[in-house]
Amino acid sequence: MSIIGVREYSNIGSIKGPLMVVQGISDAQYNELVEIELPNGERRTGLVIDAGMGSAIVQVFEGTSGISPSGVKARFLGRGLEVKVSEDMLGRIFDPLGTPLDGGPEIIYGERRNINGEPLNPAARQYPEEFIQTGISAIDGLNSLLRGQKLPIFSGSGLPVNQLAAQIARQATVRGEETNFAVVFGAIGVRYDEALFFRKFFEETGAINRVAFFLTFANEPPVKKILTPKTALTLAEYLAYEKDFHVLAILIDMTNYCEALREISASKEEIPGRQGYPGYMYTDLAQTYERAGIVKGKKGSITQMPILTMPNDDMTHPIPDLTGYITEGQIVLDRGLYNRGIYPPINVLMSLSRLAKDGIGEGKTRDDHKDVSNQLFASYARAIDLRGLAAIVGEDSLSEVDRKYLLFGELFERKFITQGVTENRPIEKTLDIGWEVLSELPESELTNIKLTYIKKYHPLYREKK
Amino acid sequence: MEKVIEKVSSKIEQEIMKQLSDAKNEAVKLIDKQYSQYFSVGRSKIEEIITKSEERVGGEKARADIELKISINNEKEYWLNRLKEELKGEIYNKMNREKYNETLEKIIVNSVDSNSVIYVAEKDEKIVKEILKKNKINSKTEIDNAIIGGVIIYHPDKGLRRDYTLNLILEQVFDSYIDKIASKLFG
Numbered sequence: 342m343s344i345i346g347v348r349e350y351s352n353i354g355s356i357k358g359p360l361m362v363v364q365g366i367s368d369a370q371y372n373e374l375v376e377i378e379l380p381n382g383e384r385r386t387g388l389v390i391d392a393g394m395g396s397a398i399v400q401v402f403e404g405t406s407g408i409s410p411s412g413v414k415a416r417f418l419g420r421g422l423e424v425k426v427s428e429d430m431l432g433r434i435f436d437p438l439g440t441p442l443d444g445g446p447e448i449i450y451g452e453r454r455n456i457n458g459e460p461l462n463p464a465a466r467q468y469p470e471e472f473i474q475t476g477i478s479a480i481d482g483l484n485s486l487l488r489g490q491k492l493p494i495f496s497g498s499g500l501p502v503n504q505l506a507a508q509i510a511r512q513a514t515v516r517g518e519e520t521n522f523a524v525v526f527g528a529i530g531v532r533y534d535e536a537l538f539f540r541k542f543f544e545e546t547g548a549i550n551r552v553a554f555f556l557t558f559a560n561e562p563p564v565k566k567i568l569t570p571k572t573a574l575t576l577a578e579y580l581a582y583e584k585d586f587h588v589l590a591i592l593i594d595m596t597n598y599c600e601a602l603r604e605i606s607a608s609k610e611e612i613p614g615r616q617g618y619p620g621y622m623y624t625d626l627a628q629t630y631e632r633a634g635i636v637k638g639k640k641g642s643i644t645q646m647p648i649l650t651m652p653n654d655d656m657t658h659p660i661p662d663l664t665g666y667i668t669e670g671q672i673v674l675d676r677g678l679y680n681r682g683i684y685p686p687i688n689v690l691m692s693l694s695r696l697a698k699d700g701i702g703e704g705k706t707r708d709d710h711k712d713v714s715n716q717l718f719a720s721y722a723r724a725i726d727l728r729g730l731a732a733i734v735g736e737d738s739l740s741e742v743d744r745k746y747l748l749f750g751e752l753f754e755r756k757f758i759t760q761g762v763t764e765n766r767p768i769e770k771t772l773d774i775g776w777e778v779l780s781e782l783p784e785s786e787l788t789n790i791k792l793t794y795i796k797k798y799h800p801l802y803r804e805k806k
Numbered sequence: 807m808e809k810v811i812e813k814v815s816s817k818i819e820q821e822i823m824k825q826l827s828d829a830k831n832e833a834v835k836l837i838d839k840q841y842s843q844y845f846s847v848g849r850s851k852i853e854e855i856i857t858k859s860e861e862r863v864g865g866e867k868a869r870a871d872i873e874l875k876i877s878i879n880n881e882k883e884y885w886l887n888r889l890k891e892e893l894k895g896e897i898y899n900k901m902n903r904e905k906y907n908e909t910l911e912k913i914i915v916n917s918v919d920s921n922s923v924i925y926v927a928e929k930d931e932k933i934v935k936e937i938l939k940k941n942k943i944n945s946k947t948e949i950d951n952a953i954i955g956g957v958i959i960y961h962p963d964k965g966l967r968r969d970y971t972l973n974l975i976l977e978q979v980f981d982s983y984i985d986k987i988a989s990k991l992f993g
Contacts, residue, residue: 347974352965365964414967429879432872445876446883449988547864550871763861 348417353410354396358608359564361387361399361408363415369397372421372457377401380412386438387415388422388564390609400605402438404562424572426579427451431523434540434554437568442556456571458578458632467635472700473589473644476512476765477505479687479758480694482775483714484672487700488515488587489635491645491668493595495661497654500674504762505685506593506648507539511548512765515587521641523586524552527573530559530566530597546763563601570598574632574643581641588643590633595626595649599660615659623663630667670694683759690722706768709794713775716789717753720782724750745782752778776800882992889987890980897972898929898955910957911937913970917959918945925950925958 354362361377363369369392377385377399385408391398399415401408424439427448434443437456441447469489475481486492496502510524528536536556543549555573557566570592580586592598599618606619614620633645647668651661654676665671675688701710724746731739731747739747757774760766766774779787780800787795796802910930914937918924924947926934934947934957950958955972980987 347969349967349969350965351967365966429875432868432875443876446879449879449882449886450985544869545865546861547868549865550868 347419350415350417351413353408353413353415356405356408356410359401359404359562359605360390360608361401361405361415362396363399364396366397366417367394369417370419370421374418374420374422375399376416376418377408378414378416379408383407389417400564402562402565402568404564421455421457422568423453423455424575425451425453426576428580428584430553430576432550432552434556435572437555437557437565437572439572452579452583454575454579456568456575457628458571458575461631461634461636465637467637468699469635469642469696470699470705471515472705472768473587474512474514474516474768475509476767477509477685477687478760478766478771478774479685479689479692480509480672481706481766481768482710482757482771483689483697483718484670484687484692484694485697485701485706486513486644486646486694487696488644489633489642490670490694490696491630491633491647492670492672492694493661493664493668494646494648494672494674495656495664496648496650496674497676498650498652500676500679500686501684502648502650502674503535503538503593505674506591506646507542508685508762509646510552510589510591511543511546511763513589516768518587521586522551523580523588524548525573525577525580525588525590526552526554527569527590527592528554528556529569529592529594530557530561530601531593532559559597563604566601567598567605570595570629570647574629577643578632581643582636582639583641585640587641590643590645591648592629592645593648595629595647595664596652596660598629599626599649618659622659623666626663627667630664669696678754678758681754683754684762685758685760687758689718689758690725707772709790709798710768710772712790712794713772713779713798716779716787717757717775719789720746720749720779720786721753724753742783742786745786749778749781752781772798882988885991886984886988889991890976893976893980894954894973897976901955901972906955907933907937910934911941913957913959914938914943915941917968917970918943919961920944921961921963922946923948923960923962925953925960927951927953927955930955930957 348366348368350363350366352364354364356362369389371389371392373389375387375389377387379385385401385403387399387401389397390400425448427450429448429450433441433445436442439448467489469487471488473486473488475486480486484492494502494505510526513524514522526539528539536558539554543552543554553576555569555576557569573592574590577588577590581588599622602622602625603618606613607617611619614622619625630645630647633643635642647664649660649664652658656662656673661671670693673688673691675686675691678686678688697714698711701714702708727739727743727746728750736744736747757778776798777800784795784799910933914924914934918938920943922945924934924945926947926949928949928951931947931949938945938947953971953973954976956970956975958971959968960966
């Protein structure tokens with residue numbers, strides 16, 4: 342640690358939005374941490390975002406309201422934005438600056454880390470191959486999540502994504518390594534009642550002591566909101582690569598993050614890109630999403646599930662569009678399913694896990710997993726097509742087999758997709774339910790499944806045994 | 807004739823017995839099936855109640871664990887802050903006086919100009935004035951009793967304050983070594 346004289350300036354040139362110009366300083370470092378003291382003794386924190394000869398522009402995290410050019414002192418601390426991270430953060434709630442929000446004390450034991458992290462050596466990355474059980478059939482069965490993967494959830498306004506995120510945080514585990522599993526939850530710009538919901542859910546379900554919660558509220562300044570995923574992932578990296586935890590990082594809601602980014606970009610008078618979002622939004626998102634994976638030689642891992650709300654349910658909106666380029670698939674929530682009372686309303690036809698095939702099957706989940714997954718997908722796709730046809734020609738005009746597909750579609754949604762908020766299904770139960778709904782179809786239709794698996798797992802043959 | 811009647815009666819009797827037996831078997835099957843269904847429903851309800859209770863107990867235990875962790879850390883924080891306050895009182899007296907004065911002189915010579923104002927603790931005012939006189943620097947000094955040791959140099963023309971106090975050094979060093987201090991104190 343180097344101790345340098347702390348420089349304190351009181352020449353504030355101008356204040357614009359969240360930005361403050363400090364004059365008379367020529368040795369400010371880019372991204373240097375600044376402490377701002379108001380005449381009434383109040384202290385705020387900021388970061389140098391532009392340093393020139395004779396002035397520095399400081400972005401104030403708590404906003405600049407109440408700050409006037411006279412009487413304010415800006416103390417340049419000679420270090421970047423670092424947060425103390427520790428295993429003791431599990432079970433606690435913090436803001437992105439590391440300040441406790443649960444009434445508890447500051448972290449005592451731990452290491453100071455720069456929240457921007459270090460890029461991972463691409464040659465040191467290991468390909469994800471290990472299954473994570475979320476306990477949700479629509480994910481585990483058809484869009485399996487693997488350790489080290491980045492799999493976002495694309496939601497829409499009003500859909501129950503908070504319940505789904507909380508359920509995943511509570512239930513997710515690497516089978517056989519349950520004790521080394523931790524969840525880092527980054528809540529970006531959430532409402533107070535949402536924050537309360539998450540806290541109560543984790544407390545009541547006993548998951549609280551394996552979850553570290555980083556929180557910014559909707560009414561907080563945008564510069565503070567954009568720090569939330571960075572701090573959350575800094576802790577995730579520490580727990581994964583230093584303490585050998587398998588970490589699931591859930592970031593909710595990345596739409597709020599991008600909106601904050603847009604606000605800050607506009608206040609900096611940067612040239613806007615698509616729909617007013619900054620042109621560097623792709624890079625910025627990639628810097629967040631790429632902080633995941635498995636490193637060779639390290640036992641731990643970071644799996645990311647960023648959650649975003651598609652404005653107007655539009656998947657071509659810049660936020661889901663750019664996210665889709667970076668991440669390894671997506672879980673899409675469907676408003677039509679939600680309106681029919683199905684929870685979780687996961688549209689399995691629009692969802693995809695690009696790495697799923699490498700983490701399922703014999704020795705990993707169950708030998709019939711791949712075949713059952715393919716068959717369920719194919720059969721459900723046909724059922725959806727037939728629904729459209731039935732709407733035109735009427736169900737009575739369909740063949741016997743087609744009517745069975747319609748029934749299959751209904752059962753698939755009601756039995757396989759639908760499950761309780763606290764229902765945790767092991768993969769074996771997910772696959773058995775899959776077999777149960779597939780048994781509605783004639784055996785001759787199960788063309789994606791090997792005969793050996795049919796004879797082994799099909800309910801008809803099981804009953805006979 | 808009697809033999810025929812007997813034969814037919816026997817046949818009818820056998821038929822009736824067979825049908826009664828079949829009916830009985832069917833009835834048993836139906837009862838078994840119904841029983842299995844009720845048993846299954848009852849069992850899953852019991853399992854649900856057990857799971858919910860386990861969850862509730864687990865939740866209470868987790869909450870208690872966290873509260874205990876926070877209480878312990880609060881206590882540790884209290885004692886660490888106490889130690890920091892004690893150190894503030896003691897650090898000045900433990901300094902090597904000669905090295906301290908040398909460092910003060912270096913700071914003043916490198917950072918002060920004629921427009922500067924030097925904030926210093928009352929106990930150090932004399933030595934600072936001697937340093938200024940020795941180096942022919944024409945600067946004002948002001949007493950600030952919040953300072954434990956060292957100086958703050960203020961340049962009013964630039965609006966710049968440079969902090970070279972023991973307060974700041976203690977704050978930064980204590981913060982960096984807090985893990986080790988806590989390990990020594992609490993194990």
